[in-house]
Amino acid sequence: MSKKVALVTGGSQGIGKAIVDTLSKDGFAVAVVARKKAKIDKVVKDVNANGGHAIGLIADVSDRDQVFAAVKNTIKKLGDLNVMVSNAGVAPTTPIDQVRPHDLQMTMNINLGGVIWGIQAASQAFRKLGHPGKIINACSQAGQYGNPNLTDYGASKFAIRGVTQTTAQELAKFGITVNAYCPGIVKTPMMKDIAVKVAKNANKPVEWGWKQFSKNIALGRLSTPQDVANLVSFLASQKSNYITGQSILVDGGMVFR
Ligand SMILES: NC(=O)C1=CN([C@@H]2O[C@H](COP(=O)(O)OP(=O)(O)OC[C@H]3O[C@@H](n4cnc5c(N)ncnc54)[C@H](O)[C@@H]3O)[C@@H](O)[C@H]2O)C=CC1
C-alpha cells in the first residue's frame, strides 16, 4: 500500500524538523518545505537515510502562489496529500513602542498568511483528490494568552486560533478537519532569539531572558520540539478524527483553559 503524504512548512529546523522526523516514523512520505535549500537538503537526506521517504521544496509561505506550487509539486512527486502542517513562523520581539508597520506586516504575512494559504491550497487539493484531509496549524500559548513584548507575534497567533475555528466549520462538510497546536516555551532557534533580545532590551543576562518565559511552567521544564511533534502526530492520525476547530495547548501547564 502506498504511504500517506504530509507536507510540513518550516520543516528544516526546530519544531518543524521534529514533526518531519515523527511523521516519517509514523509512516508518512513527507514534503519538507522551507526557504533555504541547504538546510532542507540535510533534513531530507537524514529522513531518507533512516528508511523514510522525504522530498524537499523551497517556498516562502507568505507568498500565496508559492504555497499553492508547493502543494501541487508535493502531489506531483509523492502522488497524494493527506496532511498539511503549516508550521513556519517568525517571532520578532516587539515591545509596544517598537512596533512598526514593516515588522507587523511581515509577521502577519508569514504567520497568518502562511496558515491561510496553506488551508486554501490543501483544502482545494483534498477536494480535487476526492478524499478527506487534515490541516494542522502552528499557534502558540501566546495565541491563547497575551505575552508582553510579543505584540506582533501574539496578534498573528490569536488570529490563527480564529481562522482555525472559522475554517473548521466551513470545511467539515468535505471531511476536512482543521486544528492547531499551541506550544509553550520550546528550545529552538526562534525561542533562543526571543530570550536573547528580551534580555538585551532590559539590559539583563540571557538567563534572565529565558526565565521571563519559563518561570511559570507547572511541569518544571522547558519543552522539547519532540513534545510538540507528539501532539502533531496525534492530530495527523486517525485517532483525532472527531476533533476539529481546536487549538490545543502543549505547554507543560502554563496556560489553563
Ligand atoms: N519555539 C517556541 O517556543 C514556540 C514556537 N511556536 C511556533 O512553532 C512554529 C515553529 O517554531 P520554531 O521551530 O521554534 O521556529 P524556528 O525559527 O526554529 O523555525 C522556523 C522555521 O520556519 C521557517 N520559515 C520562517 N519564515 C518562513 C517563510 N516565510 N517561508 C517558509 N518558511 C519559513 C524557517 O526557515 C524555519 O525552518 C512557529 O510557527 C512558531 O511560531 C509556538 C510556540 C512556541
Ligand SMILES: CC(=O)C(C)=O
Ligand atoms: C515564541 C512563542 O510562541 C512563545 C514565547 O510562546
